[in-house]
Amino acid sequence: MGDASRDVVRADGITKIYSDPDGRPLPVLKDVSLTVGRGEFVAIVGPSGSGKSTLLYALSGLEPVDGGSVEVAGKRVDTLSRAALAKLRRDEVGVIFQTYNLIGSLTARENIALPAILAHRALSASAVDEALADVGLSDRGDHRPRELSGGQQQRVAIARVLAAKPQVVFADEPTGALDELASAKVLELLHSAATADRSVVLVTHDLEAAATADRVLVLRDGEIHRQLANPSARAVLDAVTEAGQLS
Ligand SMILES: Nc1ncnc2c1ncn2[C@@H]1O[C@H](COP(=O)(O)OP(=O)(O)O)[C@@H](O)[C@H]1O
Numbered sequence: 071m072g073d074a075s076r077d078v079v080r081a082d083g084i085t086k087i088y089s090d091p092d093g094r095p096l097p098v099l100k101d102v103s104l105t106v107g108r109g110e111f112v113a114i115v116g117p118s119g120s121g122k123s124t125l126l127y128a129l130s131g132l133e134p135v136d137g138g139s140v141e142v143a144g145k146r147v148d149t150l151s152r153a154a155l156a157k158l159r160r161d162e163v164g165v166i167f168q169t170y171n172l173i174g175s176l177t178a179r180e181n182i183a184l185p186a187i188l189a190h191r192a193l194s195a196s197a198v199d200e201a202l203a204d205v206g207l208s209d210r211g212d213h214r215p216r217e218l219s220g221g222q223q224q225r226v227a228i229a230r231v232l233a234a235k236p237q238v239v240f241a242d243e244p245t246g247a248l249d250e251l252a253s254a255k256v257l258e259l260l261h262s263a264a265t266a267d268r269s270v271v272l273v274t275h276d277l278e279a280a281a282t283a284d285r286v287l288v289l290r291d292g293e294i295h296r297q298l299a300n301p302s303a304r305a306v307l308d309a310v311t312e313a314g315q316l317s
């Protein structure tokens with residue numbers, strides 16, 4: 071925390087209110103404040119329904135907040151115009167989902183190049199090659215998603231995000247559908263994505279994966295219940311268990 075110029079993400083007192091099935095207000099984020107430093111790897115854990123995905127989407131500008139402020143790469147996400155927000159999301163923010171979100175009719179190479187094409191920018195063939203190599207899929211560029219394993223599809227999704235060289239990558243349960251080996255590979259790639267000038271925010275159920283982060287935020291019922299720096303897997307488990315029992 072502290073030095074604002076070192077923070078890629080700053081959220082101050084954000085609130086998000088959905089409606090429950092009866093139309094009553096359902097506060098999902100309650101006064102959440104956090105920072106993510108440049109190059110920092112932050113994990114978010116917490117019981118199901120505690121607001122992890124909502125928080126991630128609020129930070130990435132995918133979901134508007136109802137109160138508070140969100141700053142990403144020095145820009146106020148909550149007050150930007152639609153066009154400026156779209157540009158910020160395209161240039162500085164990467165998002166990775168549990169379901170990969172690749173286009174089934176396009177090859178791995180085409181999926182990686184697509185965001186640049188949609189932004190009317192060129193992504194050179196060698197940049198695509200490099201992105202494929204970075205995720206260990208140099209020999210799979212011409213495969214379509216259905217010809218790839220789940221782990222390989224997620225690695226294509228990571229390559230697609232990293233090719234845009236974002237300042238921060240948000241990942242929502244990116245290993246939720248993967249076996250142990252594929253999960254380990256994805257986690258390793260996310261760690262190498264977090265560098266001096268790129269940060270990673272990972273939402274995960276995998277407490278051992280969370281324990282590899284620089285910092286772990288434990289959410290409970292829409293609030294940050296605990297923040298743990300360089301915790302052991304045991305410490306993460308204890309904090310999540312406590313949050314689950316309290317919620
Ligand atoms: N679009 C939505 N409309 C109404 N309620 C929602 C919506 N998205 C999430 N919620 C509710 O917000 C709460 C937090 O959801 P979520 O952020 O997905 O939690 P988590 O990712 O921790 O499981 C849950 O009670 C969920 O039902």
Ligand SMILES: [Mg+2]
Nearest residue numbers: 122123124242
């Ligand atoms: Mg979720």
